[in-house]
Amino acid sequence: MSTHSVETIKADSQRLRGSLLDSLADPVTGALREDDQTLIKYHGSYQQDDRDLRDERRRQKLEPAYQFMIRTRTPGGVVSPEQWLKLDAIATRFGNHSLRVTTRQAFQFHGVIKRELKATMQAINAAMIDTLAACGDVNRNVLVAANPLLSRAHASLFADATRTSEYLLPNTRAYYEIWLDEERVAGSGSEEEPIYGERYLPRKFKIGFALPPVNDVDVFANDLGFIGVLDEAGELLGYDVSIGGGMGASHGDAQTYPRVANVIGFIPREALRQVAAAVVTTQRDLGNREQRKRARFKYTIDDHGLDKVVAQIEQRAGIRFAPARAQAFAHNGDRYGWVEGEDGRWHLTLSLRAGRIADLPGSGQLSALREIARIHHGQFRLTGNQNLVIAGVPASQRDAIDALVQAGGLDAGNRAPSALARAAMACVALPTCGLAMAEAERYLPDFTTRLQPLLERHGLADAPILLRISGCPNGCSRPYLGEIALVGKAPGRYNLMLGADHRGQRLNTLYRENITEADILAELEPLFARYAGEREAGEGFGDFLHRSGIVQLPSYPTHRQIAVELHA
Numbered sequence: 001m002s003t004h005s006v007e008t009i010k011a012d013s014q015r016l017r018g019s020l021l022d023s024l025a026d027p028v029t030g031a032l033r034e035d036d037q038t039l040i041k042y043h044g045s046y047q048q049d050d051r052d053l054r055d056e057r058r059r060q061k062l063e064p065a066y067q068f069m070i071r072t073r074t075p076g077g078v079v080s081p082e083q084w085l086k087l088d089a090i091a092t093r094f095g096n097h098s099l100r101v102t103t104r105q106a107f108q109f110h111g112v113i114k115r116e117l118k119a120t121m122q123a124i125n126a127a128m129i130d131t132l133a134a135c136g137d138v139n140r141n142v143l144v145a146a147n148p149l150l151s152r153a154h155a156s157l158f159a160d161a162t163r164t165s166e167y168l169l170p171n172t173r174a175y176y177e178i179w180l181d182e183e184r185v186a187g188s189g190s191e192e193e194p195i196y197g198e199r200y201l202p203r204k205f206k207i208g209f210a211l212p213p214v215n216d217v218d219v220f221a222n223d224l225g226f227i228g229v230l231d232e233a234g235e236l237l238g239y240d241v242s243i244g245g246g247m248g249a250s251h252g253d254a255q256t257y258p259r260v261a262n263v264i265g266f267i268p269r270e271a272l273r274q275v276a277a278a279v280v281t282t283q284r285d286l287g288n289r290e291q292r293k294r295a296r297f298k299y300t301i302d303d304h305g306l307d308k309v310v311a312q313i314e315q316r317a318g319i320r321f322a323p324a325r326a327q328a329f330a331h332n333g334d335r336y337g338w339v340e341g342e343d344g345r346w347h348l349t350l351s352l353r354a355g356r357i358a359d360l361p362g363s364g365q366l367s368a369l370r371e372i373a374r375i376h377h378g379q380f381r382l383t384g385n386q387n388l389v390i391a392g393v394p395a396s397q398r399d400a401i402d403a404l405v406q407a408g409g410l411d412a413g414n415r416a417p418s419a420l421a422r423a424a425m426a427c428v429a430l431p432t433c434g435l436a437m438a439e440a441e442r443y444l445p446d447f448t449t450r451l452q453p454l455l456e457r458h459g460l461a462d463a464p465i466l467l468r469i470s471g472c473p474n475g476c477s478r479p480y481l482g483e484i485a486l487v488g489k490a491p492g493r494y495n496l497m498l499g500a501d502h503r504g505q506r507l508n509t510l511y512r513e514n515i516t517e518a519d520i521l522a523e524l525e526p527l528f529a530r531y532a533g534e535r536e537a538g539e540g541f542g543d544f545l546h547r548s549g550i551v552q553l554p555s556y557p558t559h560r561q562i563a564v565e566l567h568a
Contacts, residue, residue: 007289010033010137010199015172015191016042016063024178030066030114042138042200043175044131045070045117052431068117070109070434071134072124075165076144076158076209077105077382079129081373084380086127088370094120099366101355103425103477104206105382106134106141110432132175135158137201139168139280143208143217145228146383148347148391153211156236157228161209164276168207170196193247195280198350202287206246208384209239213330217384218504220260221245221391221478223297224279229266229325234342238268240324243279243309246298247475251489255291258480258507259298265321278316282309310397332481332504333388333423333464336414338398342407346398348390351413354426354441355386368408371399373506387413387424410515418455419464421448425478427473427486436471440546444469447486450517452523458532465541466502469494480507483542484524489514496520498527499551502540509554 009018018039023032032040049064057064072087079087087107091099096111112120119434124131134141142165144158171191176182193200209530210219211228225242245261262516267275286304288294294303301309314320352365358415359366369388373380378392393401405411416422427433429440447469468482479485479497481504486494493503493514500508510525527550535544545551 006038006137006292007199009038013039015193016170016174016535017178020174020178023521024114027115029063030273031063032114040068042133042136042170043121043179044073044134045112045121046135048432048434050431051434051436066114066464067432068112069113069252070117070120070124070131071102071135071141072107072129072131073141073165074106074129074382075142075197077101077146077160077384078144078158079380079382081376081378081380083127083129084373085370086123087129088128088366088373090120090123091366094123097356097366098301098356100428101352101382101386101388102141103355103384103386103427104141105143105146105384107382110428118179122359125180130175133169137203138163138170138196138207139205139207141218142167142356143222143384145207145211146216146334146381146389147211147214148341148349148381148389150211150230150234151342151345153230153234153236156269157211160226160236160272161207163538164207164272165397167273168195168276168280169199176468183442195277195284197284199289200304201280201284202289203292203297205283211331212327214335215329215332215504216334218332218478218481219245220504221247221258221327221437221481222261223283224276225261226272226455227263229328240266240268240270240327241275241321243313244298244301244306246296247478247480248291248296249473249475249480251473251495253293256293258475259302260481260505261468262301262306262508263324264306264313266324267319267321271317271319274311274317276320278313281316282312286312294486309476329503329505330463332385332503333466334383334385336387336422344395345391346393346395347381348393348398348401348405349383350388350390350410351416351422351426352387353413354428354440354444357388363409363412364409365410368404368410371408372404375400416448418448419453420451420455420460420467423464424448424467424469425482426469427471427476432499433471436488437475437490438471438492438494439478440469440471440486440488447517450521451524454521454528457525458528460528460532463531464502466500482508483540486520492516494520496523499542499545501542506542507554508542508544509551511551552567 020111023036046069053065094410095109100108144161206222207224208217208219209226210223226239231237242261242263249256283297381389426444428438429436468479468481469486470477470479471488481500485497496512498511
């Protein structure tokens, strides 16, 4: 589908309605009409098919096994136990009997068929959760630091992020008419969209709220980042603002590249909403609508220049940025196990393999969390690293939750034999993602198992090396911020990327292109040996690779390292 057609579809869609109702009612096919496949993304869903079955169904002269992925809009990934139980029931009744935690703190349901799509959407809404703007050329689910230690600051950060998410929602009533049977009001196809306009944004837009010293949302990978600044009493004072991060790229196309964000200054909390709107509308008006692959905000900044973009934001927001505050991130991972927050309540972080929660032979993770939700009175928090926090637990309830965690094998990730395996991330990839060139989620356990003997041989089982696997170069698992990353090129073949840092502030670099697993392991072993023998105290693997000259900074545009300079 050409860029021009996407822009035309948006403009002609009657505010995201299109012919979705007709497509959904068509009993002849399990698919939607082509234009509606674009529009349904704004409602939080993607049409997919099971690629494992394509050849067989083609031989049988059947259409592909069409199904739909549905993604929630859950700012900060916070849900109540009651909501958890309802989402579990939806996954069991309509999906593939699994919940998946995404890298943007949302849930994904997979395997929903068209005739049950509306019922699934209604069930999600009955859980007081929606999917509006979870996908598409709009602001998507807002990431929020899941750091449970700074309880008061986290509450303020979460409240600001939730208000920002609500403020940036599209005004159209199409979602409520199509999925919830809201009666359409005459003339409602022309609702005003003061932020998005008639064609919405040129491309997707992502926002993250971080709280140093933990960068668990990879804030510099977002189009817009708000980095919390605390006063001496630990109260949230305001935000350092970063713009222009993004992970997507295309193989062999130098016009596309990942980018870390520029830190452009400090704002007080009360300026948050107008700055967010100013950044989004700047991208709306200056973004590239002719070349979709060059439409992300990072390219707008590089094409127009950082100074011009910042001047536009200040003019639209009616503010001047103050100098950024001196802050530092320690790492971009999660803290596993129990930790106590400032309020005396406890928080248990569980490492989930690629974010997938299911009942499998030998472990009943979905069932165990169902039982936990029935006795838990706090919250569940999804992390930006595909993990889960059972949050707000009184000390008296820890033993009961621990028993359920152990019985269901929910602690398997926390007990993984290496720190690398505990922190590793992967996108869904095959068989459902239409962009996937290689395996990712299904390959992750096999690859970490192959790495384990190498790590143990060199005494690195406890070294917190960050691994990320992506089935394609689009970057959903943020592979370009991995100290080690595999980016899919073809079945069984990957680009080996090395050298990002453990703080989420430096991109990695292409080390070897289009190689097999055997080649990857052969390349990594001598590097592990050198790291084990030559590293300095506390030095991360990516930092060692740079200090030793094994890898260099990637040759992307000039502003890519601003975040490193300001936050090193």
